[in-house]
Amino acid sequence: FYWSGDSRQPRSQEEPPALFRQARVLECRMDSILSVFGSYVNWDVKSLLLFTAVFILTADYIKNRRPGSFPPGPRAFPIVGNLFTVDYNRTHESLTQVTDVKKIDHSKCHRLTNGTLAERYGDVYSLRMGQTWIVVLNRFDVLKEALVDQGDVLADRPNLPLLQDISQGLGVIFSNGKIWKQQRRFALSTLKHFGFGKKSLKPVILEEFSYCAKEFKSHKGKPFDPHLILNNAVSNIICSLVFGHRFEYGDEKFMELMSLPLFCNTFIIIYLKCLWLYLCTYRSSVKDFIRVEVKEHKHNWDPSDNRDYIDCYLSEIQMNKGQADDTFDEENLVVCVFDLFLAGSETTSTTLRWAFLYMVKYPEIQAKVQAEIDKVVGTSRQPSMEDRADLPYTDAVIHEIQRMSNIVPLSLPHVTTRDIRLGGYTIPKGVTIIPNLTSVLFDKNEWETPDAFNPGHFLNPEGKFVKRAAFIPFSAGKRVCLGENLARMELFLFFTSLMQHFTFSMPAGVKPVMDFRFGITLSPLPYEVCLTSR
Structure with missing residues (x-):
């Protein structure tokens, strides 16, 4: 038979024209069925991807939303949190100031303390780095309350893979x-x-x-x-x-x-x-x-x-x-x-x-x-x-x-070994704490x-x-x-x-x-x- 796009010749020059017409009708019907089925499959895959994306985003929001008693902080992006809002060449400045560090004339001012995140969110604020919450502590009184007055609760280091690779x-x-x-x-x-x-x-x-x-x-x-x-x-x-x-x-x-x-x-x-x-x-x-x-x-x-x-x-x-x-x-x-x-x-x-x-x-x-x-x-x-x-x-x-x-602007990280009250907020067990020494010095x-x-x-x-x-x-x-x-x-x-x-x-x-x-x-x-x- 002749099929659409087929370069083959008919088996015999005597094949009846009616047979060709029937073949063409069958071909059109098959194309129509395949077209409808293909549209359904495409629609189903798109729906699955959309559902998966919505499910992941919803689960991420429910899992990582800030409790009412948790320290406030800047809005986090889904999945990555605040991971890409920090300048990792000037991390201590990113955690201290809210202005654009790239616009600062560092030749005139080695460090800045104006316009800090603490001024927007308070001396105790939180950031989400990927799926991990960290709490940044600012100002001398807050660091003293945490590291000295409640030092037993903050005596441990977080179980971070990088630190474990270094020290086992x-x-x-x-x-x-x-x-x-x-x-x-x-x-x-x-x-x-x-x-x-x-x-x-x-x-x-x-x-x-x-x-x-x-x-x-x-x-x-x-x-x-x-x-x-x-x-x-x-x-x-x-x-x-x-x-x-x-x-x-x-x-x-x-x-x-x-x-x-x-x-x-x-x-x-x-x-x-x-x-x-x-x-x-x-x-x-x-x-x-x-x-x-x-x-x-x-x-x-x-x-x-x-x-x-x-x-x-x-x-x-x-x-x-x-x-x-x-x-x-x-x-x-x-x-x-x-x-x-x-x-x-x-x-x-x-x-x-x-x-x-x-x-x-x-x-x-x-x-x-x-x-x-x-x-x-x-x-x-x-x-x-x-x-x-x-x-x-x-x-x-x-x-x-x-x-x-x-020299060590953010000290080394600590982790809470039990729930702790700090700066009027409740910080749960297992949260990484960053003492921002820059904010004090x-x-x-x-x-x-x-x-x-x-x-x-x-x-x-x-x-x-x-x-x-x-x-x-x-x-x-x-x-x-x-x-x-x-x-x-x-x-x-x-x-x-x-x-x-x-x-x-x-x-x-x-x-x-x-x-x-x-x-x-x-x-x-x-x-x-x-x-x-x-």
Whole structure:
């Protein structure tokens, strides 16, 4: 037969015309039936897709709608929530201000506190990131009420996949419950025994400064990037406490670890993937490095003579063996050392890099600091912690550097372990809490000139140093930074020693750039500086 579009010839030239007509009628009827059936199928698929979309959106709304007693916040998009309303290169600003951060002249104002989300929704507000609710806390009084007054309820970290990949629930930074309590208590007591935050640590810091100063002098006043040298110097101090020895700056493995970038910034999906891949790589490299040290310690270990943190931990493993609540083992030792290594180096070295920038930006402040140090310490001896009381202006400058540099702007996340009343709202168990330290360090109600570099924030009318309650760069409460005492000592001794020996300036024709790069810490953009021996 002939069919529509068929190129075949009839089987025989004698086939009757009536048969062709019947075939054409049958063909038309089939086309009509297929057309009606196709329209029905298309309509059914569209209906199914529409129903599915409506069902998902309705379920998302019912599941994620804010209860009446829950903190308010900006309207969330279906499914993704507020995920794409945050600038992940300036996350702390996105969570603090409601204006368009891209229209802000950051060269004129390093941080802003006007037009905040808190002014629209209150000091306690909520955001939905995908399917997860977070509550952001702003202002000193609110953070104090949460982290100090109700610290027991907020002592845990959220069970986030990224954090679990880093720590596996071990260590002292991201662990919870019994593991965290035992490991933090042991770390504090052991490091205190070895001079953590005490006067006995002074020789270790000043000795490391001498190696650092030698590296600085080798550049002979020419421009150089101080990042790696500062990382090496600060990391060696925690290495002395944890490993019992320092490393030469030229040590190949040590340099490889110190030169790894600690930041990753780009569009959110790429950002999270890159950060995760980087942290896994960094964690693996550092852990291998630590395991070599643990192996060497075990080989030379004398339980009667504990030389450092690792020796003490090995003794603790032996003492707790067989106990039901024992959390001490070699894997936990490796993660604890990793935590101490990371927390004890990056934040302090980053603060010192900000210090270099602020000194070159404000040469009159640099000169005033040097004059005070020359008067009190002179040039014939090294500074000591005893000098701090007699160096109020220098101490005020160090604190103002910490305030303005805002190293950990959002602290680390907490999670509610039971329902909690905060700021007049009820926050259920299991909600992630973000303490917005930026809102405290740049609060116009706490600081006379919050957006300006002003050492006077920490001086009384008589010129004496005064520490402000709202100065909480290390956070507060039970999860306050484990290395606060060490960091404060390092910053004072390093900064005063640097000001005693060097004058800082930018290369000819170059102005300091005070913008930042958001990552694990808030770090300055890479720069070069000139150090001239005094």
